[in-house]
Amino acid sequence: MLSKVQISLAILSILVIFIHAETVCNGTELSVENDAEVGLLTEKPCTKVYGNIVIRNLHSPKRMPNYWTVEELYGSLIIENTTNLGDSVNLQNLRAIRADAFPAIVVRGNQGLKLAIGARLGLVSTKHSITYYFADNWPAYMTESQHYTLFMASEKRRPIFLTDNHFLTKQCDEWYYSLWTFVFAILCFVAAVALIGISIYGRRDEKKKIL
Incomplete structure (x- = not known):
């Protein structure tokens, strides 16, 4: 008969495998074009996403926990024409972005959007000449820590920021x-x-x- 210790170790191993299980999704499963499509987002805990994540035309705070589990994105993150989303698009666990035809991150035409990307982001690459595109957003600011995270994560030694943002600093x-x-x-x-x-x-x- 198996001892209690062996049984406990077996259960623990199963839990570890389950917790760190990789869930692959397509970018379309996490993309929305309007408020009505929010309810159609996948409920899978996606960790690896292939294809662009496109979020457009959302006009109020949303409950979208779907982005929290994303760790790797093989495509671009595009957020356009949103209003008062706040930090609804929370990508704090995002570790890598490997884009292709577009800048790795495109954020434009948004009002009241908080860039919810954490310090875990460690690798950003794209074949496009522009690495990050931030324009026509209000408020148009970026904290120094956010800029540092994006700059250091870039695979390019000199990533190109196309932006009209300004740094959010405190006057001495x-x-x-x-x-x-x-x-x-x-x-x-x-x-x-x-x-x-x-x-x-x-x-x-x-x-x-x-x-």
Whole structure:
């Protein structure tokens, strides 16, 4: 008879295999052209997708957990003409994009869309001359961490961004840095005076010893 330990290990192995099972899907299964097609999205936990994922003409927040499991995309991610989607298209687990005829990521003509791509993205390649296309979106911003992730993930040494986005940065508080500059200057002045005093006092002691 099998021991309890052996049975537990067997069950654990089965669970690991099940959890890491690869589910292959076609890009059309995760593509939508209007609000009515959202309900037709596949319910499979797709991990590897072949073909472009095209998301267009959606005009309100949606519950679309279908994108959460996607890890590899052999095609382009295209999001166009959407309104107030927020982070409904969540691709936090996306690790690789291998595009062909189009830029790897095309995001244009959207309002209120958050680019929900995480730091796990480690490889982006495309045969197109442009790697990333971001245009005519509002608000038209990209955080520095997002730009860094996309830049470092690109297979090209110098990926081309075609974008009208600007970086989302926070303005420095001038008074705060002015205060610390003043404090640092005072400390430097005090230290300089102290060093001069020590050096002069040391020379006097040396003269006394010589005499």
